Amino acid sequence: MIGKKFVIAGHGTGFEAVVRWKVLDSAGHTLGSGNIQGAGSMGVIKDFGNTVTLGTTSARGAHVTLQVFGDDPSGLHPPGPDLNIVHVTLFTSLDGFKLYEVKGGDNLTRIAQQQGQNTTANDIFEANRDRISNPDLIFPGQVFRIPLLT
Structure with missing residues (x-):
């Protein structure tokens, strides 16, 4: 269960130490997305934890998908490498x-x-x-x- 503002934490590595995140509604529309700075890079895995916000989205008990993945500036592996998917229930209030x-x-x-x-x-x-x-x-x-x- 997540709110409009929540913490994404984990261990990872990404291009220039960036891990990306995206929240999708049940139809696959993006409700929010962004970058998380401070993960490892160049194959070095580091722990990270950042608070992220969904902006103007309003939801009460919506079943959404949180994606966390490595940044892929080449665009060859959308949305990015090492895709992790977590199903959560969103209450923006x-x-x-x-x-x-x-x-x-x-x-x-x-x-x-x-x-x-x-x-x-x-x-x-x-x-x-x-x-x-x-x-x-x-x-x-x-x-x-x-x-x-x-």
């Missing part, structure tokens, strides 16, 4: 999130009202698609990410 363990009698609406911050049942469902297949069928002991929204 995300303030943070907390974890909640489901108790007997809970439902997503009650959890959103009692544990969330401007959070709906659908927000919890979208943030936990890897854990919830049916929003009307949750079980005690499951642990969910509860998005806290501004």
Whole structure:
């Protein structure tokens, strides 16, 4: 789960120590992209971590793809070498999130009202698609990410 502003961190190498990133919506349109300075270069792998921002994009529970890859000034290997893909859920008004363990009698609406911050049942469902297949069928002991929204 990511917000409008988030951190990309990893280990890598790139042309002139640059690693590139791109966030794509489900239709493949670019929501944001940029460069990360400070990775290794000339085959030397270094760790990096940079905060990036998506600009004017607005989304609530959108399933997007984050791509991180080496810079390729030759254009021979678009978008770039060593492509890494991460599927994430985007809430551009995300303030943070907390974890909640489901108790007997809970439902997503009650959890959103009692544990969330401007959070709906659908927000919890979208943030936990890897854990919830049916929003009307949750079980005690499951642990969910509860998005806290501004």
